[in-house]
Amino acid sequence: MKESERRINMKYSLKFKNIAALLFVASISCLTVLSAQESPKKIEREVNEFLREAQDAMGENDFASAEASYRKAIAKDPSNTAAKYNMGNLYYNREKTPEAANRLKQANEISGSKEEKHRINHNLGNSFMKQKKYEEAIEAYKNALRNNPSDEETRYNLALAKKMLEEEEQNQDQNQDQNEDQNQDENQDQQENQDQQNQDGEGGDNENEDSQPKDEGENQDKENQDEGDQEDQDQKEQQDKGGENGDEQEEQPQQQQSVQGQLSPQQIKSLLDAMDNEEKKVQDKINAEKAKGVKVKSDKDW
Template sequence: MKESGRRIKMMNSLKFKNIAAMFFVVAISCFSMLSAQENPEKTEREVNQYLREAEDAMGENDFASAEASYRKAIAKDPSNTAAKYNLGNLYYNKEKTPEAANRLSQAHEISGSKEEKHRINHNLGNSFMKQKKYQEAVEAYKNALRNNPSDEETRYNLALAKKMLEEEQQNQDQDQDQNQDQDQEENQDQQESQDQQNQDGDGGENENQDSQPKDEGENEDKENQDKGDQEDQDQKEQQDEGGENGEEQEEQPQQQQPAQGQLSPQQIQSLLDAMDNEEKKVQDKINAEKAKGVKVKSEKDW
């Protein structure tokens, strides 16, 4: 219980400290506001002094001093339209158009009279034109004419801004169309290139497939041709040999062919020779027996 009681006291003390801090901040803010309200004349005098210093610096072309004086005036009185408007014009003349547009926009927010709004928006439109922000320039010139419709210079600038905006949109459309056409051409070229590669790939395979039978056919034709040439050569040699044999046969006397059922001379001669051989054998046997005569005994009979 004692520990919980201590925690509660610590929480209460913290809460009290936070409230005290908030009260201190609010008190300081209120004191500053009261001081400003109590001394408006002093604040106005100081702001006017800064504005005069800025104008003197501008007369001497001292840009840095003029910018510093305008900033001091704005810091002293943020609701001073003249300080923001003049600083915006200073940036515009020094070709710092983004900074000029920023300060003129701030001046437009706190401006009160129509004349102020007209002058601020006219110069704001000029700042946007230099940045080629034609849509923003058109809106600024329109706001200027709403506060002073009789200003012909603002009306001319508005017409010029509209023309530039229209040309910009046309150029954007043309660029978009050109980009689309270019993309289509690139896609078409890529597709054609891909198709050509596919065709080349298929053609190479077919060519390889066709080349193999073609080579085989050529080899076969060549072999057949060589074989045919060899056969022609052999046939020619046979014809040559046949011619020689034919000549030899023509030189030999032709033998008579025996008629059907008759013996040829060769057969007759063979029979005669056989008969002669038999007769010779018989004669030889007879002659041998005659040569022996009567047998003579070489030993005595017993």
């Protein structure tokens, strides 16, 4: 009997231990639920504290501290729109427009109210305008007006973005036309230069072919002219020399007649031979006249 009671008590004891374990687990779960219910409020308090620190740092122009506080707020609650929006505005004012646009786009993705979306897209459009991304700016301004159609400032910025985009496209077209004209002119100049080089090459060959005979002809003409000039010079010299010789020859008989005893033996012999020939001719002529019976007159030739 005692053994049976002992076994029953043990059974109940084991059951009691299981119930205690279940109660412990349940209590832990309740504490976790209560802690989870309190967490958003704590996170909100901490995020708001970081945002205040960032605003104070901005008032003191402490960009680094403000940026650090915003990063802490975003890390604590990534769904906090204000933290990302304010950080985007911080980058925008510091001329970091790509970073500003990135944060504003993140804020726009998690924003819930139309007023938030209007302000976020308006500033997002301004960030794109600074980057000269006019198409993106136009789309951002349109989104801002969809959430607040009565904002005249956004409407003005939209018109300005459209005008800037139109001018940019016109400038691109003009630059493209200028580039095409310039390329066409360069190609034309290159073609003309090539044609000129080809013509110069052909002309150079012809000139080389024609220049040789021409040069030879010119050289030949020059040589002929030089020879003619030389001949004329020689003739002139001969004439001058002949004139001198003639004068000398004319003077020689006079000198021979005026000066006796200066004839050479050869000249004397020639004179004697000539006298004998003349006498023979005269004698032959007389004999012939005698034979004919005609009287002739004997004349001397010299």
